[in-house]
Amino acid sequence: MTTPAMHSPSPFSQFALVLRRDLRLAARRWDQMLQPLVFFVVVITLFPLAISPELSELRRIAPGILWVAAMLASLLAADALFRPDVEDGVMEQWVLSGQPLPWLLLAKTAGHWLLTGLPMVIVSPLVATALGVTSDAWLLLCVTLALGTALLSVLGAIGAALTVGLRRGNMMMALLVLPLEMPVLIFGAKALDLGLQGDVVIGPLSLLTAMLLLSVVLAPFAMAAAIRISIE
Amino acid sequence: MLPDSVLPTDKLCLEVRNLHLWRGEQHLLRNVSFTLQSGQLLQVQGPNGVGKTSLLRCVAGLLPMESGECVWHGQATQRSSSAFQQALVYLGHSQALKLDLTALENLQFAVGLRRTLSTHDVIQALTRVGIAHCANLPVRVLSAGQRRRVALAQLVLLDASLWILDEPTTNLDVQGIAMLEGLMAEHLAGGGCIITAAHQVLLAGHASNRELVLS
Numbered sequence: 001m002t003t004p005a006m007h008s009p010s011p012f013s014q015f016a017l018v019l020r021r022d023l024r025l026a027a028r029r030w031d032q033m034l035q036p037l038v039f040f041v042v043v044i045t046l047f048p049l050a051i052s053p054e055l056s057e058l059r060r061i062a063p064g065i066l067w068v069a070a071m072l073a074s075l076l077a078a079d080a081l082f083r084p085d086v087e088d089g090v091m092e093q094w095v096l097s098g099q100p101l102p103w104l105l106l107a108k109t110a111g112h113w114l115l116t117g118l119p120m121v122i123v124s125p126l127v128a129t130a131l132g133v134t135s136d137a138w139l140l141l142c143v144t145l146a147l148g149t150a151l152l153s154v155l156g157a158i159g160a161a162l163t164v165g166l167r168r169g170n171m172m173m174a175l176l177v178l179p180l181e182m183p184v185l186i187f188g189a190k191a192l193d194l195g196l197q198g199d200v201v202i203g204p205l206s207l208l209t210a211m212l213l214l215s216v217v218l219a220p221f222a223m224a225a226a227i228r229i230s231i232e
Numbered sequence: 233m234l235p236d237s238v239l240p241t242d243k244l245c246l247e248v249r250n251l252h253l254w255r256g257e258q259h260l261l262r263n264v265s266f267t268l269q270s271g272q273l274l275q276v277q278g279p280n281g282v283g284k285t286s287l288l289r290c291v292a293g294l295l296p297m298e299s300g301e302c303v304w305h306g307q308a309t310q311r312s313s314s315a316f317q318q319a320l321v322y323l324g325h326s327q328a329l330k331l332d333l334t335a336l337e338n339l340q341f342a343v344g345l346r347r348t349l350s351t352h353d354v355i356q357a358l359t360r361v362g363i364a365h366c367a368n369l370p371v372r373v374l375s376a377g378q379r380r381r382v383a384l385a386q387l388v389l390l391d392a393s394l395w396i397l398d399e400p401t402t403n404l405d406v407q408g409i410a411m412l413e414g415l416m417a418e419h420l421a422g423g424g425c426i427i428t429a430a431h432q433v434l435l436a437g438h439a440s441n442r443e444l445v446l447s
Binding site for chain 2 (some may be wrong): 007008009013014017018020021024025028029087088089090092093094095096097098099104231232
């Protein structure tokens with residue numbers, strides 16, 4: 001053991017390390033990671049069957065369907081965000097590592113978004129076509145969903161951190177997180193709705209971006225405090 | 233094992249004073265006090281359920297203490313927690329290993345958060361704990377004793393001066409226990425300190441061996 005090797009790693013290499021670890025774990029358990037995406041696709045494709053195959057009618061409610069499906073899928077995924085690490089004791093080691101816990105948890109949340117939010121963003125044009133959304137709205141759809149799912153991941157992470165110590169935290173988490181996620185749903189769906197009607201969308205988009213920035217800065221501290229209580 | 237600059241100059245490292253802990257309605261730890269000097273090993277003993285694990289978790293900072301003080305090199309551990317935690321390795325009942333990752337990856341990701349390290353360092357540590365041949369196997373296929381050895385490799389890799397080991401001998405075979413005692417003796421000789429809770433006395437007859445009996 002030589003002394004130069006003992007340097008503690010930079011925050012960015014810690015971030016990359018956590019991200020690499022989670023991506024590698026997901027690659028080895030890809031069947032579990034697919035669940036939220038499958039849920040998202042299935043829920044959306046069920047609507048034309050249940051309501052009517054009339055595209056003009058579907059187009060009117062498409063933003064609502066897409067956003068509700070994205071929100072529920074992300075809620076479904078959030079439960080598995082911290083639970084495995086808390087159960088096998090890795091989180092305990094992170095808390096005791098003397099490294100900034102909020103930063104590590106933010107990296108974990110970023111990885112979670114890459115694994116659950118981003119795939120939804122990528123397939124959204126495909127499923128939106130089934131709801132009569134035309135290709136000129138695809139870019140807007142992807143941008144709003146990218147901002148929105150990132151925000152949902154961060155908010156879901158707070159709920160997951162708070163309920164990870166409970167045996168059946170799932171229900172409790174939904175109750176805690178859904179009210180927080182309402183503004184995301186409202187502004188996200190509104191932006192998409194305005195866009196589909198050819199209106200200016202900059203207002204709700206700016207609000208979504210502002211909420212995302214604010215929550216990325218503040219939420220990790222809430223997560224870290226919640227995790228410390230949960231693993232007691 | 234430790235470079236001299238890292239060693240504390242004063243002998244007294246850790247002091248726990250009048251620690252009380254309740255778990256629910258139960259007054260688990262009553263007025264526990266002890267001191268630990270550099271190069272000393274403290275073995276916490278007592279029957280099951282008496283609070284050995286709670287005491288270790290409390291000292292490590294995973295459980296908040298209701299009253300009492302824990303002082304590391306003159307500073308309360310709650311206040312200077314990151315300095316204390318950087319000097320600490322805590323190995324608990326759960327081995328903090330990811331079953332889907334290999335032994336090598338597990339150590340790279342766990343230890344890599346605290347220090348930069350090369351694959352070579354990890355292989356060396358795995359050799360030291362006697363399971364270098366399992367480096368590239370997923371932890372899922374390792375036996376319980378082999379997993380324990382992977383967890384113990386962290387002690388070799390991290391440059392910590394305080395080790396808190398909760399039942400470190402669980403699942404280890406006779407050679408494994410001898411290996412662990414070797415690591416511990418080396419750490420103590422380098423001026424580190426260790427707190428363990430184990431059902432069997434480790435390093436029996438070692439000069440720096442002290443016991444704390446909870447009842």
